């Protein structure tokens with residue numbers, strides 16, 4: 241998979257060159273290229289922004305450098321028509337399902353928004369998708385672009401060692417993870433739950449599933465869909481005295 245990122249802060253993208261994604265790029269499964277928006281200006285001052293038509297505070301990112309950048313990227317890519325993602329607080333929220341959908345594409349181009357905004361023609365005539373990573377205000381689209389690239393790259397075969405763990409990860413199953421422990425069995429007086437030391441694999445499986453249900457209900461009740469619960473899930477919730485909290489909602 242090929243991902244191109246267009247930004248006014250190309251130096252901010254080193255996190256994508258290290259760790260898991262760095263190794264995936266060396267292995268040829270993934271190719272991430274970062275482009276400096278300023279390289280696609282033609283004026284002496286390499287100006288990427290300008291004052292808004294109609295007045296008001298702040299600056300607006302000019303359209304031409306974005307269109308020129310996408311023309312250049314398309315010309316040097318052998319891949320079929322790319323999805324062009326614009327990062328924006330007005331975008332659709334990134335989810336596990338959407339990241340998986342993007343991972344099915346051969347080629348993604350991510351345009352990083354900034355300042356007060358971006359010329360509307362980039363959104364209307366160039367972008368195929370407008371994406372936000374959540375309801376909090378950041379200073380720009382660079383971190384969101386890295387979040388999108390990371391979430392998408394995980395689904396590319398071979399990027400994450402264990403393909404099975406990508407498929408079954410939280411969200412897809414609709415439940416949060418269970419608590420994990422390793423040695424020592426006691427630390428500063430805090431003990432590992434005894435069931436995990438029991439060697440009873442069936443009891444361990446049941447305990448972990450009960451923990452997942454309890455956590456999800458406490459922290460992310462929005463993820464728990466009553467119809468997706470198995471008979472065992474209901475029994476485990478009943479043992480925790482939580483069954484009414486699922487069936488009684490709405």
Ligand code: 9D3
Nearest residue numbers: 327328329372373374377378379380381384
């Ligand atoms: C004062 C400016 N804001 C008025 C509504 C608009 C605004 C523009 C640009 C606010 C933040 C930003 C910078 N953020 C992003 O470009 C961004 C973002 C975010 O802030 N949160 C979550 N996802 C994203 S994707 C891009």
